[in-house]
Amino acid sequence: MEIDLGFAEKRDDANWLTNRYFPSKLGGQPAWLELDSLPPPSQLQCSKCKAPKSFLAQLYAPYEDDFNFHRSIYVFLCRNPDCQQTQSAGNFTVLRSQLPLKNKFFSEEDPDDEGDPLPAIPCVKKLCAACGCHAPHACAKCKAIHYCSAEHQRAHWPRHKLNCGSSAEITRDPLCKVEFPEFEIVMDTNPTKALEDDKDDDARLAEFQELEASGKTGDLSNVSEAEMDKYFGNTAAADDKTFRQFKKQTAAEPEQIVRYKRGGQPLWITDTAKTVADQLQSLPSCSSCGGARQFEFQIMPQTLTLLEDENLDWGVLAVYTCAKSCPIEGYVEELLIKQDIVADDQS
Secondary structure, three states: OOOEEEEEEOOOOHHHHOHHHOOOEEOOOOOOOOOOOOOOHHHHEOOOOOOEOEEEEEEEOOOOOHHHOEEEEEEEEOOOHHHOOOOOOOOEEEEEEEEOOOOOOOOOOOOOOOOOOOOOOOOOOOEOOOOOOEOOEEOOOOOOOEEOOHHHHHHHHHHHOOOOOOOOOOOOOOOOOOOOOOEEEEEEEOOOOOOOOOOOHHHHHHHHHHHHHHOOOHHHHHOOHHHHHHHHOOOHHHHOHHHHHHHHHHHOOOOEEEEEOOOOOOOOOOOHHHOOHHHHHOOOOOOOOOOOEEEEEEEOHHHHHHHOOOOOOOOEEEEEEEOOOOOOOOOEEEEEEEEOOOOOOOO
């Protein structure tokens, strides 16, 4: 079955990852698509600790119809460890946005990728200097810098106070406590044919173990032994047939951070019966049209090695969206199911 895999790559110039170029990306600030009706800060606020959520990733995933010519899916999460619960995505928010070819924000012509990148297409609303989300609050002194929340204003103040009230050009300097490291997500369809159907399970697993032993498992080779055990070692899930299948399917491309298959099935990391089966049996309908949702893509645990945040943990993040990708205005929430690896006595 054909599936698209996403790989993280650093860009020499992050300006190629602005909304003008319709990027798929991990970390940094969101590249907003619909520029009039940004989600309000309250929608991206953690329901438990009330802190603003951090932008994790976005995928550019257009459909073949008039009102989905441009289409992006955004994923946000609260980084507070106290807000992370096993088999629960309560600290995540997923948003869908889409535009027709003819719209008031972007040219109908493809963006030129030659030469130097052009600036982002500006939003109608002000953006937070710390996170890039809708910012209704301005610096009380200079009125030139805006924020989504008092928390982000406090986080940004040590840098802003150096130029507050001056006419110096404002430059963006990412805050590691707010933004994740920024990467382009480069999508590739069936990048290898290493897992041919005529290979038996043992041969596939042996290939993965050989890659592990030789240190050729991509970004995973830079992970400590403890971290490796956490995701791919001798955990209680090691004897789980689902977990073994996960390892086999990722062995040929261990650096993959995204798997995209609209209408397909996630590659679960452990037995769903012990983890998220109840959530899968009662998927909420689309909040906009009332129609069914379907699986669209998943974010892999390999992503964790790139985020530089030891408090984060997951096995699989599976994103479900409206099967019709129904017409909307602005941004609409979609669904994420988080599956974790847990010991048998915790499941």
